[in-house]
Amino acid sequence: MIKAVLIDDEPLARSMVAEYLESYPQITVVAECNDGFEGVKAIMQHQPDLIFLDIQMPKINGFEMLEIIDKQPAVIFTTAFDDQAIRAFEQHAVDYLLKPISKARFDQAVAKFLDTRQLTTDRENTRKLIDDISHTPGQLERIVVKTGTKIKIIPTASIIYLEADDDYVKIHTDEGTFLKNRTMTSFEEQLDSGQFIRVHRSFIVKIDHIVRLEPHEKDSHIAVLSNGKKVNVSKNGYTRLKQLLGM
DSSP states (O other): OEEEEEEOSOHHHHHHHHHHHTTOTTEEEEEEESSHHHHHHHHHHHOOSEEEEESSOSSSOHHHHHHTOSSOOEEEEEEOOOHHHHHHHHHTTOOEEESSOOHHHHHHHHHHHHOHHHHHHHHHHHHHHHHHHHTSOSOOOEEEEEETTEEEEEEGGGEEEEEEETTEEEEEETTEEEEESSOHHHHHHHSOTTTEEEEETTEEEEGGGEEEEEEOSTTOEEEEETTSOEEEEOHHHHHHHHHHHTO
């Protein structure tokens, strides 16, 4: 038996998908979720084989939800996105259903999922899509992390600095430190360059939290932050800081 979870804030859209799935007795809907918070809990509880996932939802969107799932199931996106976003799905060969969803297109997507030879490739393509989205230039306004079974939304305004930690990034805030499985480069590309600066390969600092700069070893400095922490500033990082601050 194949377990499926429906995650969409539109009850009508969920009921339509559930109705279409009645044609597939081998697929059982084990949960219906109204938002990404409920979706994460349902995925952890039921370990589904397949999820139908809306992108634009309250609280956290579909991409943010996928980022914090340790083991992603197969995904069929349901979306009302524009042509440009649809091209991104097609570029990565990730299956999607454009609302309003037709039965013929739905059957095509499910048939693709049921082709088990395609399943591993589909999951890899979804991971590539999420990775590409995380590298899209823009001003990141919040970061969604999972701590145990809880989901935390961190406004970028509350960040003091970010620190590289192997495959993760430590996000240091007034409330504590949180881990995110993303790269420093992706954060550097998406954070507001007028507020955040990469001062070292291992550190991105919120500029208004820099209290002072102290000389360190040859061609390097230390930045003392508002919380008392000290972070390394490389030669290139120091040059960028001087340019930004007009020093």
